[in-house]
Amino acid sequence: MLSSRKQKILRAVVDEYIKEATPISSGEIKSKYFDDISAATIRAELSTLEDMGFLVQPHTSSGRIPSHLAYRFYVDNFLLDRPLGVEEIAAIDKSFKNKFTKVEEIVKTAAKVISDVTNYTSVIVLKNINKVVIKEIKIVGLDGESALVIIITDSGIIRDKVISVNASDESFITDAVKLVNKIFAGRTVGEIKSSGADSRLDAEINAFKELLNGVMNILIAYIDEPGSIITEGQSKMLEYPDTSIEMARNFFSLIDNKKSVAELICDDATDIEFSLKIGKSETGGIDKCAVVSAKYSINGKQIGHAGVIGPERMDYSKVVSVLSYVGDTINSILASSAQDDTEDDR
Amino acid sequence: MLSSRKQKILRAVVDEYIKEATPISSGEIKSKYFDDISAATIRAELSTLEDMGFLVQPHTSSGRIPSHLAYRFYVDNFLLDRPLGVEEIAAIDKSFKNKFTKVEEIVKTAAKVISDVTNYTSVIVLKNINKVVIKEIKIVGLDGESALVIIITDSGIIRDKVISVNASDESFITDAVKLVNKIFAGRTVGEIKSSGADSRLDAEINAFKELLNGVMNILIAYIDEPGSIITEGQSKMLEYPDTSIEMARNFFSLIDNKKSVAELICDDATDIEFSLKIGKSETGGIDKCAVVSAKYSINGKQIGHAGVIGPERMDYSKVVSVLSYVGDTINSILASSAQDDTEDDR
DNA sequence: AATTAGCAGTCTCACCGTTAGAGTGCTAAC
DNA sequence: GTTAGCACTCTAACGGTGAGACTGCTAATT
Numbered sequence: 001m002l003s004s005r006k007q008k009i010l011r012a013v014v015d016e017y018i019k020e021a022t023p024i025s026s027g028e029i030k031s032k033y034f035d036d037i038s039a040a041t042i043r044a045e046l047s048t049l050e051d052m053g054f055l056v057q058p059h060t061s062s063g064r065i066p067s068h069l070a071y072r073f074y075v076d077n078f079l080l081d082r083p084l085g086v087e088e089i090a091a092i093d094k095s096f097k098n099k100f101t102k103v104e105e106i107v108k109t110a111a112k113v114i115s116d117v118t119n120y121t122s123v124i125v126l127k128n129i130n131k132v133v134i135k136e137i138k139i140v141g142l143d144g145e146s147a148l149v150i151i152i153t154d155s156g157i158i159r160d161k162v163i164s165v166n167a168s169d170e171s172f173i174t175d176a177v178k179l180v181n182k183i184f185a186g187r188t189v190g191e192i193k194s195s196g197a198d199s200r201l202d203a204e205i206n207a208f209k210e211l212l213n214g215v216m217n218i219l220i221a222y223i224d225e226p227g228s229i230i231t232e233g234q235s236k237m238l239e240y241p242d243t244s245i246e247m248a249r250n251f252f253s254l255i256d257n258k259k260s261v262a263e264l265i266c267d268d269a270t271d272i273e274f275s276l277k278i279g280k281s282e283t284g285g286i287d288k289c290a291v292v293s294a295k296y297s298i299n300g301k302q303i304g305h306a307g308v309i310g311p312e313r314m315d316y317s318k319v320v321s322v323l324s325y326v327g328d329t330i331n332s333i334l335a336s337s338a339q340d341d342t343e344d345d346r
Numbered sequence: 347m348l349s350s351r352k353q354k355i356l357r358a359v360v361d362e363y364i365k366e367a368t369p370i371s372s373g374e375i376k377s378k379y380f381d382d383i384s385a386a387t388i389r390a391e392l393s394t395l396e397d398m399g400f401l402v403q404p405h406t407s408s409g410r411i412p413s414h415l416a417y418r419f420y421v422d423n424f425l426l427d428r429p430l431g432v433e434e435i436a437a438i439d440k441s442f443k444n445k446f447t448k449v450e451e452i453v454k455t456a457a458k459v460i461s462d463v464t465n466y467t468s469v470i471v472l473k474n475i476n477k478v479v480i481k482e483i484k485i486v487g488l489d490g491e492s493a494l495v496i497i498i499t500d501s502g503i504i505r506d507k508v509i510s511v512n513a514s515d516e517s518f519i520t521d522a523v524k525l526v527n528k529i530f531a532g533r534t535v536g537e538i539k540s541s542g543a544d545s546r547l548d549a550e551i552n553a554f555k556e557l558l559n560g561v562m563n564i565l566i567a568y569i570d571e572p573g574s575i576i577t578e579g580q581s582k583m584l585e586y587p588d589t590s591i592e593m594a595r596n597f598f599s600l601i602d603n604k605k606s607v608a609e610l611i612c613d614d615a616t617d618i619e620f621s622l623k624i625g626k627s628e629t630g631g632i633d634k635c636a637v638v639s640a641k642y643s644i645n646g647k648q649i650g651h652a653g654v655i656g657p658e659r660m661d662y663s664k665v666v667s668v669l670s671y672v673g674d675t676i677n678s679i680l681a682s683s684a685q686d687d688t689e690d691d692r
Numbered sequence: 693a694a695t696t697a698g699c700a701g702t703c704t705c706a707c708c709g710t711t712a713g714a715g716t717g718c719t720a721a722c
Numbered sequence: 723g724t725t726a727g728c729a730c731t732c733t734a735a736c737g738g739t740g741a742g743a744c745t746g747c748t749a750a751t752t
Contacts, residue, residue, distance in 0.1 A: 025744055038696050043745065061703040061744045138486050142498060148506070152488060160494070160506060234580065235598035238591070245584070245591045252581035371715055384725050389716065407715045407732040 007077070008033065009045050010054055014066045014074045018313040021242045023063035068279035068312070071290065075276050075316050082317040084325055088117050092322070096329050103158070106333065107230055110306065110326050115233030118319050120310035121255070124230045124296075125262045127304045130190025130223065132158060137180045137215065141165075141173045149215055151222075153189075159222055163214030176208050180215055192216075193223050229258050240311050250286045251309070260284055265293045265307040274320060278312055288312050294323040298334045353423070354379065355391050356400055360412045360420045364659040367588045369409035414625035414658070417636065421622050421662050428663040430671055434463050438668070442675050449504070452679065453576055456652065456672050461579030464668050466656035467601070470576045470642075471608045473650045476536025476569065478504065483526045483561065487511075487519045495561055497568075499535075505568055509560030522554050526561055538562075539569050575604050586657050596632045597655070606630055611639045611653040620666060624658055634658050640669040644680045 002010070012033040016024045026039040026046060034042065046064055049055045054073065055064040066074070084092075095113040096106075107124050114122035138150040142162070150160040165176075184192060237243055237251050254260055264284050267275035274294050280287040292314070293307030306327065308319045348356070358379040362370045372385040372392060380388065392410055395401045400419065401410040412420070430438075441459040442452075453470050460468035484496040488508070496506040511522075530538060551558055583589055583597050600606055610630055613621035620640050626633040638660070639653030652673065654665050 027744080040696055041694085047746075059703050061701085063744070138494075140484050140486060140496060142503075148484075148496060148503070150486060150494060157488075157494070157508065162503065233602075235602045238595050238598050243591070245589070245594065248591065248594055249584050252584050256579075256581045373715075386725055387723085393717075403716085405732050407730085409715070
């Protein structure tokens with residue numbers, strides 16, 4: 001275990017480095033953090049902290065910079081739930097004051113505000129959950145050649161998409177709606193995909209085969225999608241003076257690959273609410289970067305993950321506070337409208 | 347006017363520089379482009395081309411690199427309609443083989459394929475045209491508290507959005523639809539915005555005031571939006587080895603500002619189909635970058651602009667070919683479905 | 693045993709000078 | 723008008739040097 005003085009010094013190095021992005025010397029720490037001990041003593045401590053793997057010296061006569069171990073220790077031990085400032089809370093609340101109904105809108109807003117308030121790139125990954133229950137399917141004929149299919153579930157509209165049909169007359173659509181709801185309503189999307197349409201209805205189905213296939217395809221596409229990924233503020237990473245062109249390249253080539261972004265943000269390994277990945281090995285190859293992500297849920301049902309990607313020297317406390325406040329806000333918006341639903345399945 | 351030999355030399359410098367991104371020497375040009383004249387002669391020509399402002403020497407003893415004037419001359423004189431390769435055509439055709447109905451989907455696909463095939467960042471700006479005529483408005487009640495409003499115009503669905511209503515019973519919606527269509531159908535969005543709802547209907551309107559306002563707001567929001575801007579392949583810019591961190595910063599800070607991107611891509615000043623902006627002064631501040639953009643229209647009606655942003659040393663011919671092929675493809679997809687519409691208003 | 697002042701040692705950074713090489717501009721000859 | 727040849731210029735790379743920033747060590751101090 002680290003002596004409390006070592007901890008204080010380690011914390012000082014990380015705090016200063018996060019602020020300055022330059023190696024920190026013993027003298028600097030002495031003048032800003034300690035009145036009672038000398039720079040020499042701090043030097044001795046720094047030296048052992050380096051031996052323990054927490055600090056790194058770019059070269060013999062420079063100050064120390066934190067290793068990922070140091071950041072790790074920092075977030076594990078010093079991460080305080082620093083309350084957000086009034087302007088930050090105001091900014092977040094303001095973004096959410098509109099009424100939303102489509103999940104995508106809320107998520108987009110959340111991604112934007114997270115990025116704006118933290119000044120880092122934000123990512124939200126929305127799970128397409130098998131377990132979502134279809135409440136009702138509406139079909140609106142458009143022009144005799146195509147129709148808009150609206151799929152309403154217990155968590156709102158999950159999809160509305162145009163399919164092509166040969167709708168001869170008005171009643172065709174009305175009948176189709178009845179049939180489609182008879183088949184799909186009340187079941188979960190997962191169920192439908194695995195079991196297919198109910199075979200006992202074959203006779204009825206034949207008449208509406210084309211339309212039914214269209215709806216089926218929408219549902220299957222929904223499940224098969226990796227989930228929607230929303231990224232905001234990609235350019236934020238470039239605003240930090242110590243971002244090199246290589247870092248930028250690594251960062252953007254990862255960001256452009258939706259699959260790896262999703263993997264990075266969706267950390268289901270642990271049960272804890274927040275996941276912090278620091279450094280090359282933990283972030284899937286972006287050196288000097290870190291990822292903070294949180295599980296988001298509504299009424300206890302997990303709906304996705306939200307996260308922030310930024311430089312290793314990141315304001316972790318702020319990011320965690322923002323992620324958690326935005327998560328609470330979303331929850332309170334959506335929970336109210338879904339309260340009358342089924343019981344929690346925790 | 348430039349002698350044909352000067353033109354050949356200028357073209358050689360630009361071609362080589364686009365390939366190599368390094369200053370081009372007289373010897374290089376001699377060996378790759380000329381058998382009949384000596385390097386010394388080429389040197390003399392290079393020197394006068396520099397005096398004329400077409401070439402720049404990074405330092406006295408280096409080769410020449412093109413100035414924007416050179417690129418400008420190059421695109422004005424040497425830009426040939428190089429036909430696309432089979433794989434490129436195949437890639438584009440493949441992306442468009444699905445059936446689309448929402449304009450956004452097509453545009454997203456187009457942006458993606460343009461970026462993929464050219465390897466530059468692509469931008470599409472879609473105009474929200476006042477002149478679009480509302481064919482029909484459909485309203486689908488969802489849960490007694492909210493309803494989905496679908497606005498269908500002569501160019502397809504332009505918007506579907508959830509609004510909140512207090513729909514007491516089924517017939518309320520049915521009546522509302524009748525009223526809404528009575529008021530809005532057949533008029534253009536621009537008209538509606540400027541004139542508001544028809545005041546003679548005031549009595550009828552009162553009952554549906556809330557709902558009507560909701561629809562009105564959707565239409566107004568549509569007009570007031572600067573038009574949707576879709577950007578794809580932002581990271582492509584970083585893939586070029588001569589992209590510096592400053593270039594990247596300039597580039598991304600511009601890209602993040604939707605308004606200036608739109609201004610850059612939407613060049614209505616000239617009547618010509620393609621617009622090429624090269625260098626800092628023409629591109630709104632991104633040094634060493636160029637923008638190629640094209641007007642896109644359907645059935646002769648202009649619907650927006652598509653463009654590519656990349657390094658000044660860009661494969662202009664390829665970009666122009668791709669933009670024009672994609673434009674034709676979109677046109678042929680959408681024109682067919684809208685053929686039965688009103689006559690062209692050119 | 694921990695702390696500290698003092699000092700030597702080490703490394704970077706910014707200069708400078710040098711050299712090799714690349715490429716030009718000029719000149720005189722064709 | 724063209725060209726060969728050469729002097730000239732500039733860069734990039736390398737090594738050396740001195741100032742400055744910190745450290746690590748040691749010996750004295752508490």
